[in-house]
Amino acid sequence: MEATTTLTLSSSPAIAARRSPVRATISQSHLRHCPVRTSRLHVAQSLASRPLSSGWRWRRRGSGLVVRAETFGQLTTGLESAWNKLRGVDVLTKETIVEPMRDIRRALLEADVSLPVVRRFVSSVSEKALGSDVIRGIRPEQQLVKIVHDELVQLMGGEVSDLVFAKTGPTVILLAGLQGVGKTTVCAKLAFYLKKLGKSCMLVAADVYRPAAIDQLTVLGEQVGVPVYSEGTTAKPAEITKNAMEEAKRNNIDAIVVDTAGRLQIDKTMMVELKEVKKSVNPTEILLVVDAMTGQEAAALVTTFNIEIGISGAILTKLDGDSRGGAALSVKEVSGKPIKFVGRGERMEDLELFYPDRMAQRVLGMGDVLSFVEKAQEVVRQEDTTELQKKIMSAKFDFNDFLKQTQNVAKMGSMSRVIGMIPGMNKVTPAQIREAEKRLAFVESMINAMTAEEKEKPELLAESRERRIRVAEESEKTEQEVSQLVAQLFQMRAQMKKLMGMMQGQEAIAGMGDLMDSLNADEKAPPGTARRRRRRSEPPRQRELDAVGGASRP
Numbered sequence: 001m002e003a004t005t006t007l008t009l010s011s012s013p014a015i016a017a018r019r020s021p022v023r024a025t026i027s028q029s030h031l032r033h034c035p036v037r038t039s040r041l042h043v044a045q046s047l048a049s050r051p052l053s054s055g056w057r058w059r060r061r062g063s064g065l066v067v068r069a070e071t072f073g074q075l076t077t078g079l080e081s082a083w084n085k086l087r088g089v090d091v092l093t094k095e096t097i098v099e100p101m102r103d104i105r106r107a108l109l110e111a112d113v114s115l116p117v118v119r120r121f122v123s124s125v126s127e128k129a130l131g132s133d134v135i136r137g138i139r140p141e142q143q144l145v146k147i148v149h150d151e152l153v154q155l156m157g158g159e160v161s162d163l164v165f166a167k168t169g170p171t172v173i174l175l176a177g178l179q180g181v182g183k184t185t186v187c188a189k190l191a192f193y194l195k196k197l198g199k200s201c202m203l204v205a206a207d208v209y210r211p212a213a214i215d216q217l218t219v220l221g222e223q224v225g226v227p228v229y230s231e232g233t234t235a236k237p238a239e240i241t242k243n244a245m246e247e248a249k250r251n252n253i254d255a256i257v258v259d260t261a262g263r264l265q266i267d268k269t270m271m272v273e274l275k276e277v278k279k280s281v282n283p284t285e286i287l288l289v290v291d292a293m294t295g296q297e298a299a300a301l302v303t304t305f306n307i308e309i310g311i312s313g314a315i316l317t318k319l320d321g322d323s324r325g326g327a328a329l330s331v332k333e334v335s336g337k338p339i340k341f342v343g344r345g346e347r348m349e350d351l352e353l354f355y356p357d358r359m360a361q362r363v364l365g366m367g368d369v370l371s372f373v374e375k376a377q378e379v380v381r382q383e384d385t386t387e388l389q390k391k392i393m394s395a396k397f398d399f400n401d402f403l404k405q406t407q408n409v410a411k412m413g414s415m416s417r418v419i420g421m422i423p424g425m426n427k428v429t430p431a432q433i434r435e436a437e438k439r440l441a442f443v444e445s446m447i448n449a450m451t452a453e454e455k456e457k458p459e460l461l462a463e464s465r466e467r468r469i470r471v472a473e474e475s476e477k478t479e480q481e482v483s484q485l486v487a488q489l490f491q492m493r494a495q496m497k498k499l500m501g502m503m504q505g506q507e508a509i510a511g512m513g514d515l516m517d518s519l520n521a522d523e524k525a526p527p528g529t530a531r532r533r534r535r536r537s538e539p540p541r542q543r544e545l546d547a548v549g550g551a552s553r554p
């Protein structure tokens with residue numbers, strides 16, 4: 001009997017509104033020989049007897065593998081092998097760039113960038129590499145990285161292409177796209193984005209073929225706090241949109257976002273309908289929503305829609321999935337239309353403007369500091385930061401602060417996304433990210449078992465073994481794990497204060513307080529025996545530092 005794996009096709013909230021998760025058993029051999037992407041969609045489709053959006057998630061039970069590749073991970077690695085070929089080379093010549101350019105070509109093709117685009121890109125980079133002057137102190141591989149970076153930025157449109165707003169009357173944003181790419185979700189995300197800009201917004205349910213689409217839009221509209229205009233499934237989309245426009249004018253609404261029906265593939269009816277809507281309200285923006293995981297196919301779709309109805313740009317969804325980057329790199333070059341936004345998750349805040357330069361940095365594994373700072377500024381209020389700095393400098397950083405910081409990171413997006421924005425962290429593997437997420441949940445469970453006083457005064461836990469035992473019992477952890485957590489907090493206090501002190505030019509603080517000593521002593525001594533006091537200056541036991549996950553050695 002062939003080994004089988006049970007797949008739980010858990011669905012995302014929006015799909016859950018339409019159908020329950022689907023469970024299936026599939027043979028290992030079937031999974032083994034299918035590339036992940038195909039088997040995921042193949043499995044989903046064979047089970048659900050209809051093509052599903054790639055918004056489904058799947059994971060094998062037991063010792064299975066959580067399938068989640070990193071956006072651009074493969075492309076970044078492929079490009080890196082190009083730079084590595086230039087190690088020891090002193091100047092870029094026709095001969096020395098042959099191998100690196102072959103690597104770049106292969107990396108782009110594997111990222112599902114269309115061949116004509118790859119050919120043009122490689123020839124442009126080669127020309128610039130050979131034409132570039134040797135700059136003193138700049139290594140050839142650094143020169144090539146810079147040339148590739150600039151070419152990637154140009155390939156993706158050069159600069160950000162923001163939403164265009166109507167000069168008078170409501171701005172009309174018409175969304176089109178195939179089934180399941182994320183149009184309805186993007187409608188709500190756009191409303192969320194417009195509200196952040198201080199603009200009033202109304203959603204329009206013009207997808208009259210799927211009653212669930214109207215319900216879904218209504219639910220999402222409530223979630224974002226914007227009205228949803230609909231006339232059910234009997235009226236024509238053009239009529240609905242026209243009436244919605246009148247309603248928006250009456251209520252002085254700044255922008256309306258129109259959700260339209262998706263199809264499995266482009267069909268005449270869909271195009272005729274979109275042309276009628278366009279004629280009835282003359283939209284300010286017609287944006288095609290495409291799934292980043294469809295690679296160069298997305299670029300072809302944008303071209304077709306642009307020829308058929310004329311579009312002003314594209315919105316790339318599911319960039320948080322295992323997209324290889326081909327869509328992001330191909331759309332502008334193939335269709336001539338810019339990507340205006342990217343979706344990086346299912347939450348309403350997971351829609352952001354598309355910055356070609358930042359995307360190029362991520363592709364090159366340089367992180368995305370600007371987005372990181374913007375995200376941090378969105379979730380962390382200035383006064384909280386000032387308050388936090390004071391607490392750090394007075395070594396009063398407590399478990400409430402710890403919890404607040406972890407929650408702020410969570411608000412910035414998934415751990416993999418936050419890490420992806422930090423330069424040099426692109427080497428962090430999905431397994432390490434999952435480990436970090438697990439560790440965070442583990443720590444939060446212990447903190448949540450503490451009393452408000454203990455969170456504010458961790459010294460109480462350091463001084464009282466009974467308290468630590470109670471927290472361990474309530475959080476179903478061991479006393480040792482609670483002790484390690486408390487020890488880590490004191491480590492963090494010292495390191496953060498030292499770091500802050502160095503940044504402000506102050507002297508690093510003296511060693512850890514007695515509390516660490518009493519804590520360490522407890523660890524060693526069997527329960528109930530007297531505590532051994534340690535000298536103040538003695539650094540925390542290496543085991544504590546190791547327990548902090550390899551914290552800096554004394």
Ligand SMILES: Nc1nc2c(ncn2[C@@H]2O[C@H](COP(=O)(O)OP(=O)(O)OP(=O)(O)O)[C@@H](O)[C@H]2O)c(=O)[nH]1
Nearest residue numbers: 012055179180181182183184185262318343344345
């Ligand atoms: N991971 C991820 N999922 C997304 C993103 N955008 C949308 N989704 C999910 O994709 C699935 C389909 O989204 P919908 O908005 O229903 O797609 P649609 O194009 O309106 O689908 P139809 O109404 O059938 O045409 C949902 O589960 C969404 O939560 C994204 O950026 N990342």
